[in-house]
Amino acid sequence: MNEPLKPLKPPKQARTSRAEAKAERRQQLIDATIDSISRFGLTGTTMGKVTDLAGVSLGLANFHFESKDRLFEAVLQHLAAEQRVLWRSRSQDPRQTSRDLLLAIVDSRFDAAICARKKLAVWFAFYGDASARDIYRRAVGDVDDERLEATVAILTEMIAEAGYTHLDPDEAALGIEALYDGLWLNMLLYPSDFRRNICRSRALNVIAALLPRHFDTTPAAAENAD
Amino acid sequence: MNEPLKPLKPPKQARTSRAEAKAERRQQLIDATIDSISRFGLTGTTMGKVTDLAGVSLGLANFHFESKDRLFEAVLQHLAAEQRVLWRSRSQDPRQTSRDLLLAIVDSRFDAAICARKKLAVWFAFYGDASARDIYRRAVGDVDDERLEATVAILTEMIAEAGYTHLDPDEAALGIEALYDGLWLNMLLYPSDFRRNICRSRALNVIAALLPRHFDTTPAAAENAD
């Protein structure tokens, strides 16, 4: 418990410009914060631990971020942006079908870099803390909405294509998004039982049950879609 | 911000025996803790706030529970027991079909008393806090397992009844349980958009898609099952 925290990375490297050095410091602190939250929780994350992990002095965190809350906000924005960029980069091709676009969302949701255990811990730390929930909504509410709307649009198209009558795209989108969250929670709470790839195919299984005409419904096929 | 916290209940009532009075005090403190966690988060919940809300002196919390952690543990055990009792009481009748038994789980998961916003906040507070996760597992891991196993057993029976070949009961059970959790998260984060009944039927929609022979697949029918 009292062992000193080891910095995540070697102290310094060859710098380039002034602005880049500054951005580097910020990122260093954000990474350290993610690390700390995942290890000690939001409660247990102190400016001291963050700066220790980042290998910088205590004062520096308050210099780059105005306060602890601002630092937390930056962390969430970083994570949301990371996920958004990945998703967008996989949804660029105009030749993609609606099925491709839905898979792009699933794949970015269950990408190895995205749902690293550290990062899941951060998300749920903010969900779980009443006072941090405001930070959450302020920082990533828009990104959440954007992705949900995209899912609705995709499902609307798929439902039209398949001619389903019993499926409401809004309803289905909300159900699917909720499913992702639930699976993320499983990965966080029981990481050894719930590996990333298994959860991804589990999500696809449910999606396949909802949209049988677009997805082969045999488990084997779902695995292949990986 | 500094306004004094009002006690949840009138200070005292007609007492009975000494032991009952003690149990009453314990419950009073547990209720106050739930209230505090939902309002201020795990981070923001202090012994002082809890005892203020309970309308008792600061020292009493440490007298009845040995420490803050033990108090938290008691809170989780209370919540888990409450849900388990409700579920069990709805699964008593030997004439219930497997469909009935599955509905009993859904109904207790989305029961008004169970998913009161306060209580959802408590669950996710513990999910989200790294150090509280141990408390969570210690306090309710068994109950979680029990319910999951029951779901697997029910689904195994339903799959056999319906003759599905593409559905694995373990997989489906994990998916469904994850869905509940995800919907709970929605209720917590966006309570005005995600009302309890809507989430319940949203869960049933997905279940119906997975098990079409047991559940009518039209949304209207799902609503009726309420």
Place this chain on the structure above:
Amino acid sequence: MNEPLKPLKPPKQARTSRAEAKAERRQQLIDATIDSISRFGLTGTTMGKVTDLAGVSLGLANFHFESKDRLFEAVLQHLAAEQRVLWRSRSQDPRQTSRDLLLAIVDSRFDAAICARKKLAVWFAFYGDASARDIYRRAVGDVDDERLEATVAILTEMIAEAGYTHLDPDEAALGIEALYDGLWLNMLLYPSDFRRNICRSRALNVIAALLPRHFDTTPAAAENAD
């Protein structure tokens, strides 16, 4: 650390009169206090620990003794009285020489029951605590003075008998009494290195050096005097 404290003695025994039962309870609490101080120090001795060790309820200590300080005072008085009674009982015989009387003091100072480690711990606990020093002086100052005066009287006689000219009885008495205390401290701090009998003969060695005509000065002889 958290193991429950076991009561020193079986809870109750056949009572006799009312007054005796009361005295018994008091002694029970005094013994428990000695035990607690020796194990946890004055700082670490709480009314709760004392009553746990005594196997009685918390309220009882405040019933028999008015406060913690009064309890402590009673403890010191008990210890001082015990030692005084032993010394007096060994100084009864009118045929005793001055040498015998001095030995009676040494023997009661290094009696097994008197310098049980527990009790040494209590003495030094009170010496060492600034605020407890008043309690100490109030409780046993008189007994200390009485024994010192007796020593001075004995030494005065011995010096006269031996015809020493270089020895002041007051000085010598103070030196000898200080020596006892120093040896007691050794027994307390390093109990395995400083056994009671060794310390007793060590005291006698110094006394023998001061009063060679009354005490054989060979170590072997000192041992024999035991």
Place this chain on the structure above:
Amino acid sequence: MNEPLKPLKPPKQARTSRAEAKAERRQQLIDATIDSISRFGLTGTTMGKVTDLAGVSLGLANFHFESKDRLFEAVLQHLAAEQRVLWRSRSQDPRQTSRDLLLAIVDSRFDAAICARKKLAVWFAFYGDASARDIYRRAVGDVDDERLEATVAILTEMIAEAGYTHLDPDEAALGIEALYDGLWLNMLLYPSDFRRNICRSRALNVIAALLPRHFDTTPAAAENAD
């Protein structure tokens, strides 16, 4: 009783380097702790009183020393080091006889700076507190041993020089060291009756009785040796 504690020294002085300022602060806190223990005992010494006496903020004590126990350890180390340095500085000269060397020990034991009442109180506070005894042994056990061994060596030489046959150097060393402790206790408990110089010569009287060939045995001579 509630009068505010006055800082021991004027708040600030001309500073030098950063590191020196830090060491100064540490010493300031150690001095304040000695003051507090002597006035209020170990029990009555709180971090708040210490920092008040030092004229610094509460948090600073935990910044410089990790905890109350560490602070106490530092205090003992300081006192032990102070005494050791004094003794060593008086034992430097190679021309010193064994008698000189023994006097150097006595003189540092009864030096005005060393047995200031404040400091005596600290020593006995640690002797008397069961839980503090570990701190004591850890902090100064080695220094105690070193001085005892030196005394044994000196006595061995003196006994050889004088050709005593009845005196064991180990025994005599332990007796003499115990005597110092007992005299210290007198100075602590009854400061008005037991002044430092009187105790010093009282110690020398006993030493003279043990080693008559090295020390003149008349009281007057002993006083002269001051």
Place this chain on the structure above:
DNA sequence: CATGAATGAGTCTTCATTCAT
């Protein structure tokens, strides 16, 4: 830019004492 000493409010926990039963 960067450091880290310093502050002081806030939190958990302990504990002597009281008092209704």
Place this chain on the structure above:
DNA sequence: AATGAATGAAGACTCATTCAT
């Protein structure tokens, strides 16, 4: 007599934030 629930003041320690260097 005896119990033990209840009180509330007090203490150790933490930590976000500031600021002189």
